[in-house]
């Protein structure tokens with residue numbers, strides 16, 4: 001593992017040394033592709049039973065309608081926030097590294113059961129590919145929304161560090177998948193077309209990236225000013241596109257003027273977990289970012305049950321998705337004389 005880490009470090013150093021200009025673009029593209037491959041290697045378990053494979057997670061079963069993950073440096077207030085929002089006891093102390101295992105809690109909100117996970121180790125352990133860090137990352141990838149918790153009185157550079165960490169593990173925050181087509185073929189070399197003017201990618205860079213993946217024949221077509229990283233994301237696949245809220249905690253420690261500066265951050269929510277300021281605002285924002293839909297069921301001869309909705313994602317909300325959800329929740333098989341009512345609104 002140390003050798004992969006060393007290789008990553010070497011490439012990052014070389015990238016930092018390389019001036020960014022037209023003449024070096026293809027070389028930088030190549031380095032980025034090498035980096036993406038090494039990072040993937042870091043996430044792939046080396047031995048059987050090592051745990052932490054893609055999507056496997058660690059000692060928390062996915063329960064409820066949605067999963068929200070808390071990520072942040074030690075002592076920013078993650079445990080405090082989890083406790084306030086869920087009532088779950090998680091050890092809170094004024095020293096660092098208090099949360100040793102992943103602590104889940106459940107929030108009931110608008111009839112939905114939202115699992116909230118404290119994900120320690122993303123910052124401390126993940127980078128060096130230690131077992132648990134890798135498990136935390138694979139759990140993070142199963143979340144529906146990520147909360148990056150920041151301390152209002154700590155440097156804002158922490159935000160970028162956490163983002164870089166998550167990006168390194170294939171998680172894309174508040175982004176949509178790249179709008180570009182990449183099609184492998186049997187012959188004809190690399191063909192590169194674009195409907196817009198490109199400032200980031202040229203044929204030479206595209207070829208350099210492809211060659212790193214031993215791809216010598218492919219059609220690449222862009223519909224926007226895509227970057228080398230976007231192309232690598234598409235070739236690599238298995239990227240997770242996740243909504244993210246930057247939760248700035250401990251605002252009781254800063255001035256109104258400082259708060260106004262923070263206000264300019266996109267996707268941001270100021271709170272004081274300790275004093276319970278704006279927790280309602282945060283919940284409302286989580287709900288919005290989860291993008292869920294509530295469907296009410298109507299028992300035979302009764303009014304619709306508005307207390308206990310069936311929750312589906314707004315990206316998967318066909319009647320079939322709804323039925324799958326019910327089936328999973330209640331293991332319901334249709335019985336003789338069951339009444340199923342499907343009403344289409346006109």
Ligand SMILES: Nc1nc2c(ncn2[C@@H]2O[C@H](COP(=O)(O)OP(=O)(O)O)[C@@H](O)[C@H]2O)c(=O)[nH]1
Pocket residue numbers: 072073074075076077078079080081091092093094095096097098099249250251252253271272273274275
């Ligand atoms: N002033 C202030 N302190 C807070 C707030 N939230 C948490 N803390 C304190 O920050 C310290 C670390 O909190 P903790 O929840 O353990 O952080 P974690 O390491 O991210 O889980 C504790 O002493 C908390 O009491 C807040 O909103 N304001």
Ligand SMILES: [Mg+2]
Pocket residue numbers: 075078079080091097098099
């Ligand atoms: Mg903690």
